[in-house]
Amino acid sequence: MFISGHEFAELNYGVTMATTIYHDSDADLGALKGKKIAVIGYGNQGRAQALCLHDSGLDVVVGARKNGKSWESVQKDGLKVAEIPDAVKGADVVMMLLPDEVQPRIYKEQVAPNLKDGAALEFAHGFAITFDLITPPSTCDVIMMAPKSPGRMVRQTFTEGFGVPALIAVHQDASGNAKKLALALAKASGPPRPACWRPTSARRPRPTCSASRPCCAAA
Numbered sequence: 238m239f240i241s242g243h244e245f246a247e248l249n250y251g252v253t254m255a256t257t258i259y260h261d262s263d264a265d266l267g268a269l270k271g272k273k274i275a276v277i278g279y280g281n282q283g284r285a286q287a288l289c290l291h292d293s294g295l296d297v298v299v300g301a302r303k304n305g306k307s308w309e310s311v312q313k314d315g316l317k318v319a320e321i322p323d324a325v326k327g328a329d330v331v332m333m334l335l336p337d338e339v340q341p342r343i344y345k346e347q348v349a350p351n352l353k354d355g356a357a358l359e360f361a362h363g364f365a366i367t368f369d370l371i372t373p374p375s376t377c378d379v380i381m382m383a384p385k386s387p388g389r390m391v392r393q394t395f396t397e398g399f400g401v402p403a404l405i406a407v408h409q410d411a412s413g414n415a416k417k418l419a420l421a422l423a424k425a426s427g428p429p430r431p432a433c434w435r436p437t438s439a440r441r442p443r444p445t446c447s448a449s450r451p452c453c454a455a456a
């Protein structure tokens with residue numbers, strides 16, 4: 238399961254918790270080569286991550302609504318844009334980078350009906366999965382790659398040749414390659430250059446909503 242950064246801190250300070258730290262050499266972009274990546278949402282995280290993935294040589298299409306602000310921004314930035322259902326169709330990796338509060342509805346109405354069998358679903362926050370607001374099919378990998386920073390810093394540090402740290406997590410490993418995918422997404426956005434953490438714990442924590450913008454960890 239995913240837990241919030243708040244509990245991560247609690248566990249960190251109150252409970253013994255094993256943590257695996259990964260660096261750039263642990264991640265292989267090959268896990269994403271030849272795969273179509275749909276980045277759903279082009280806001281704070283969506284724009285930064287989509288641009289970094291594109292600059293890392295990956296096949297990125299942004300899913301946005303035609304009447305929204307993001308559509309034009311994507312076009313100005315020179316990336317491919319499509320309406321959300323069309324972006325999801327045929328995508329091997331679907332990155333849910335919409336505001337947490339709208340993710341469940343957009344997932345139900347526009348993502349789930351178009352999700353390819355065996356596609357990976359990725360989040361930058363554990364909210365929707367932790368609270369069972371989204372229940373992906375058992376055939377999907379479900380992963381998280383949560384940069385510990387606003388998108389602006391993700392992009393800036395990437396263009397400077399470095400990155401911000403991130404937390405990665407695997408909620409569901411249908412393919413047997415879910416961790417490799419999470420690490421590859423992190424590498425393509427910069428985080429493993431400083432470090433990626435994957436906390437592990439046998440204890441099932443009780444998540445709360447109290448952290449305002451928590452990044453996430455997984456048990």
Ligand SMILES: NC(=O)c1ccc[n+]([C@@H]2O[C@H](COP(=O)([O-])OP(=O)(O)OC[C@H]3O[C@@H](n4cnc5c(N)ncnc54)[C@H](OP(=O)(O)O)[C@@H]3O)[C@@H](O)[C@H]2O)c1
Binds near residue numbers: 283302384
């Ligand atoms: N912000 C951070 O610093 C940060 C850090 C780590 C993790 N995260 C996580 O990253 C994820 C994305 O957060 P964010 O802050 O990047 O979100 P955000 O900036 O608020 O997302 C805005 C994007 O969502 C689209 N959108 C909003 N409502 C929509 C709707 N009803 N239908 C279709 N598109 C809609 C917007 O499209 P329009 O332009 O058309 O309105 C825009 O492209 C969340 O899970 C968040 O917890 C955020």
